[in-house]
Amino acid sequence: MSSDRIITEAPKAIEIAGKAKTVAVLGIKTEAKASQPAYFVPEFLQSTGVRIIPVPVFFPDATEILGEPVIRDLKRIKKKVDILDIFRRSEDLNQHLEDILEMDPPPEVVWLQSGISNREFEEKLAENGITVVVSRCLKVDRAASGFRAKF
Template identity: 50%
Template sequence: MADWKANLLETDDRIRDLLATVKRVAVLGIKTEGQADQAAFYVPQALARAGVEIVPVPIYYPDVKTILGKPVFRSIAEIPGPVDLVDVFRRPADVAKHVDELVAKKPRAVWLQKGIRNDAAAEALAKAGILVVQDRCLMVEWGRLGPG
């Protein structure tokens, strides 16, 4: 499995190719409208405005039933159907807690937001055949490299 490093996307061309095919994004660690000034809310909000289907997966806010008008799921595993990309808003040390459920769900890609890097988790995901982007803002890269 020496080629797993090919699943770590670091160049604009590879990221552009990924973004061109993304239609459904689960957001792990999404915030609510009450935290609209935080990236974990306004990044998925911007993607939704760009036509991306957002699937909210908050870590906190147990009483919240919808975010961005979409039903909330309490884990990646609960999400019905396929997911193109999981956008992760978790502290770097907390990413490892989600590796098993991410591998089980098998999204095409996992995106660790700006400031989030966990090389061990990225390696595990990449070895499972999942594309991984680390330490980049999905909203910024979508605007720079994404479709439309």
């Protein structure tokens, strides 16, 4: 059942966060916005050993974020992505659905940050075999799994 793939509770989310090695971040911001979660969450993840693939929606002049080359199109990611972490408004999620479903290989997990949810979007991903973590902070759950920042 697809609803088994929609995660909202801590134990499973913490387990997923603790296993991540590669995270693509849709909606990542640049260092100029370092005080915002769309920058400091991936910065924290990177400090715990996670490889970050930055996929900004804005910042057209950015070519690198967190020392990694920017990718502008999810379908251009050809590496295995453990988690696609999304920093977009709930109402903007559906515009990314087709691109996510066309990723090859697809992400194992799509992670919707705290406050982000869209039932239709979540169900479509789950129906296509993608686990979705809803409205949880990846930084908090990664830390809860035992990882600490190494700045």
